[in-house]
Amino acid sequence: MTDSDWDERFAAGEYPRAPEPSPVLRAYEPSLPEGRALDVAAGTGRNAVFLADRGYDVDALDASREGLRIVRERAAERGVGDRIETVRGDVSTYGFPTETYDLVTMSYFHTLDRFADLVESLAPGGYLFVEGHLRSAEPSPSGPSDDRYRFAANELLRAGLGLSVRYYDETTAERPGDRRRATARLLAQKSTGGRQSYPPRPAAPDRWPGAEGDPTGETEPPADERDA
Numbered sequence: 113m114t115d116s117d118w119d120e121r122f123a124a125g126e127y128p129r130a131p132e133p134s135p136v137l138r139a140y141e142p143s144l145p146e147g148r149a150l151d152v153a154a155g156t157g158r159n160a161v162f163l164a165d166r167g168y169d170v171d172a173l174d175a176s177r178e179g180l181r182i183v184r185e186r187a188a189e190r191g192v193g194d195r196i197e198t199v200r201g202d203v204s205t206y207g208f209p210t211e212t213y214d215l216v217t218m219s220y221f222h223t224l225d226r227f228a229d230l231v232e233s234l235a236p237g238g239y240l241f242v243e244g245h246l247r248s249a250e251p252s253p254s255g256p257s258d259d260r261y262r263f264a265a266n267e268l269l270r271a272g273l274g275l276s277v278r279y280y281d282e283t284t285a286e287r288p289g290d291r292r293r294a295t296a297r298l299l300a301q302k303s304t305g306g307r308q309s310y311p312p313r314p315a316a317p318d319r320w321p322g323a324e325g326d327p328t329g330e331t332e333p334p335a336d337e338r339d340a
Contacts, residue, residue: 122156122178130186131155133162134219136279136297137241141166143311144239147214152230153203153221157183157196159241164195168215173199173206208233217241222261227271234302240275242268246282246294268296275300278311 151160154172180198279299
């Protein structure tokens with residue numbers, strides 16, 4: 113889809129105005145380093161507003177003017193407008209700064225060709241969180257219809273092996289309206305050495321909070337989700 117298509121969809125309310133962040137990101141956030149964060153392909157602020165609300169200074173990067181407008185509105189409504197800087201840019205060509213961010217997040221936007229640049233943008237000790245749709249043997253109505261925009265089994269894990277992997281899963285979740293979804297999630301730290309510090313594993317009840325009627329804890333856009 114083009115940037116103008118997404119502008120129209122955001123303006124028409126076809127995409128959730130306030131999608132929930134991943135329950136994995138939400139659960140691990142208290143043990144992640146404070147500071148500056150980058151939300152890649154921010155959309156309407158799935159991660160950006162959440163992180164600003166937790167005290168991060170956030171750069172929200174997206175190609176859609178309308179999506180970024182909604183991010184600013186939501187941030188103002190939460191009283192964290194001064195913590196978010198919206199950046200209009202195409203993820204495929206954007207010049208990511210080096211060693212700048214303590215946390216970089218990207219949800220449901222498929223761009224493995226920029227993975228190394230995301231890693232380079234992390235400050236030493238910074239964390240990268242990526243989640244995206246998986247190719248699945250069983251029908252997975254949620255997400256893009258083209259497997260080019262889905263991760264193959266262990267593909268996201270292999271991409272993150274240059275970092276210290278702190279969390280990884282590949283799961284299928286049942287969702288309302290028969291919108292089953294297969295998802296891969298990676299949380300990894302830019303750190304080296306045989307002895308490192310590790311975040312505690314969140315307790316199960318806090319780790320997988322769910323929104324009412326949705327066991328995944330996330331609000332989801334229509335089937336042709338935001339993928340490069």
